[in-house]
Amino acid sequence: MPDNPFKAAILALIKAAPAGLSEYDLIQCLQELDQAFAFDDVDPDLALFRRHFLVMNALYQLQTELFDRGMYLTVSPLDIRLEPVEHAGLSSLPADNATAPLREYYLNWEFFRQTGHADVENMLNRFRLRYLAIDERLEALRTLELPADAPWETVRQAYRRLAAQHHPDKGGDPARFRAIRGAYECLMRCYPA
Known part of the structure; x- marks a missing residue:
C-alpha cells in the first residue's frame, strides 16, 4: 500500500491536539500547512472528495501503525484522537464493526485514482x-x-x-x-x- 504523503503532518496535528479534533479542523490545518492539499486546479466537489479521502486514508494507515505501538487512534468525523490502547479497552483493532467497510474503502488507493467529477x-x-x-x-x-x-x-x-x-x-x-x-x-x- 502506498504511503500517504500527508500522514506525517496529520500525525503531528493529532499529537498537538490531545483533546481530539474534527476532520474539518484537520483539513483546515492541512490546507494552511501545505498548498498541495488545496487541489485548487480541480472542481470544488472533487477537491473536497480528494482532501477527505487523503485524510481518511492517512488516519486508517496511522491507526494500524500506531496500534502496533500501543496507541489507539479513534477515527470519527467529529472526534479524531490518540490514546493508549489500554484506555480504549481494545485488545485488537476492530475488524467486524460498522467502520470496517469504510476502512477498507479508504485504504484502497484505486478509489482515489478512479473517482472523477461525475462519481x-x-x-x-x-x-x-x-x-x-x-x-x-x-x-x-x-x-x-x-x-x-x-x-x-x-x-x-x-x-x-x-x-x-x-x-x-x-x-x-x-x-x-x-x-x-x-x-x-x-x-x-x-x-x-
Missing part, C-alpha cells in the same frame, strides 16, 4: 437524497405526533386514531386529514416490510 456528483446526490428522506420521515412522524424512534405498530395505531379523529365525514378538517394520510404513506415507504 463525486453521484455520491453527493445519493447523500442528499438519503438525508432528505430522513427529514421527510421525521416530519411525517411529527405530523402523527410520534417520537423519532416510534415502532411501526405505534405508527399504525397513531394513524388510525388521528385519521378517525380528523376524517371529513366525521366533521374533521380535510387539510389535516390529507396531511395525516400523506405522513402515513411516507412512513409506509420508510419502514422495512
